[in-house]
Amino acid sequence: MKRHLLTCLVFLLWSPCLWAQRVQYTTERPRVEDVNDEDVTIQRVELTEQYTIIYMKFRGSGSRLGQRLGPNLGGTNNIGFQPSSRLYVNQGERSFKLVRAENIPAEMRRRVDPGEEVDFVAYFERITPGYTVFDLFECKDYVERGDRIICFNFWGVHITNPERKPKDTYAQRTPRPRPLPPVQSKPNPQPRYQPRNTPGLDETPAKPDVGVAPVAVAINGLTRDAKTRRPVAATLTYRLISGAEAAGDSPADSVRSTLPGGNYKIPIETRGVYAVTASAKGYFSQSDTLATNRTAVTRDFDLVPIAAGSKITLRAVYFNVSKYDLKPESFPELDRLVGVMQENPTLTIKLEGHTDTVGDFDANVELSRNRVDEVKRYLVSKGINANRIETIGYGPSRPINTNKSLKERPENRRVEMVVVNV
Known part of the structure; x- marks a missing residue:
């Protein structure tokens, strides 16, 4: 008897642990x-x-x-x-x-x-x-x-961690009997069957099948000078790059922003993620990826003028983690920079590399230097003279935020371009 009680006690003590594990x-x-x-x-x-x-x-x-x-x-x-x-x-x-x-x-x-x-x-x-x-x-x-x-x-x-499926609680419910509606007496009861006036046609007209009209979706906003904040007439090139009906090879299209307000509107027929680039003569182009779902998307493009001292962040330049190999997704952004430098043959630039503050300081400085050198090699391979491009790696020494959260850290991993001479 004592042995049996001891076994039960041990089982009770271990059961919660086994269940939790x-x-x-x-x-x-x-x-x-x-x-x-x-x-x-x-x-x-x-x-x-x-x-x-x-x-x-x-x-x-x-x-x-x-x-x-x-x-x-x-x-x-x-x-x-x-x-x-x-x-x-x-x-x-x-x-x-x-x-x-x-x-x-x-x-x-x-x-x-x-x-x-x-x-x-x-x-x-x-x-x-x-x-x-x-x-x-x-x-x-x-x-x-x-x-x-x-x-x-x-x-x-x-890791493997799928979402939980909602439990089907409807089948577990016990349906309650619904009360019968009260019987109301009618002064002049109608016969159950009403003869039709025209063979094959009902006297009561059928209700039209009214569907829900699709909500119009568009990408709209302003194109402005980043320094003066004045409107700029620009070309907005856009292309569907992913979505339920996209294979990634959709052709590009474009619209123009109009003065005096600098407004533009891109009508969206197929929902998905669009790559949008705003470009104007005398300015560096600016790109973004915008997801369109059920509502309109607003995105203002503040274009940086091609002038000495101007600085822009090459947002669409990507590297593998802790490496300096350029990802293919970076090529369109760098090709646009090649086009600007070809249109402005006296333009010289400086590429500045930055990292977050995680890891060894000296290793991060070296990584940032290798990354901007890799960007320079790509530009030179496209015909840009190497003497027109300076490079410097700052590592984690110039963060643009507190770098305390994982959400802020990617913002510090960036390549910036400074105009040295026009």
Whole structure:
């Protein structure tokens, strides 16, 4: 009897834990876009009803002396996991706190010798169903008592986490009997059958089938001088690049903005994402991608004049994470810059590269320099004289915002162009 009671007690104590740990989705070795410390990897991500469980492995390679190492430790590592760690989704739209970590301390005090491997687990709050990519941000690299600490940060971790399907509660309801309508006596009751006046035609005319008229959608706005804010007559070129009825090869079309107001309107017949470019003589062109759905889209284009000292951000220039290889999506923007420099043969420019503040300062400066050099190589390959292009990499030293949130960080990763001479 006592043994039976003891078994029941143990089962009751463990049942909540077992229920909480029931795995809903598992992602083995998830794809990770970028990692801050290459000595740590994510082995598996499990999603339960309560937690996001991340299984990680640290390998003491001994190759990062002076980073996560002490100066007198002879090549050993001291590892830990910060209690302030968070998971972020959709560029910081939502965050999920660390609940606990197992087999790794909350402070930098566990020693790992070269060649040693440490498996540890981090329990976070459950990521909302539907978010399939997250960033793990442990901390920002820092120096502690002369030792440089590299944080376990991962960017773009892809997992299986589908949205929850709404439960069909209608079938579970017990329908209530509807009360019968009260019987009203009629002074002159009509016969059930009324003869028709014309064979085959009903006396009562049928109601016309009135459908809902589609809502007219357009992209509209103003084209102005970025410095004087005065209206400018410009050409707006647009093309459907993605959507339910788009294959990405739709032909381009254009409209003109009119003076005196600088107004333009692009009528939208097929919903989707459009690439729109505003261009005017004497100005640098400006591009944007705009999604059209059920309502009109307003986008004003403030065009920068081609004059000494003018600066613009080349927004449509893209690189792979932590690399300086140009993505093919960058070519249209750079080709437009080539056209401007060909139309203005005395124009000289300076390309300035910038990064966010995450990671090593010197490495970010080098990355920004390599990126603008790569842009210069592309322009030269299109026939622009190399002497007309200067390059400089500032790294993270000139942020345009506080750089504290994941939503702000991409704004600091940019290439800017300054007009040196016209």
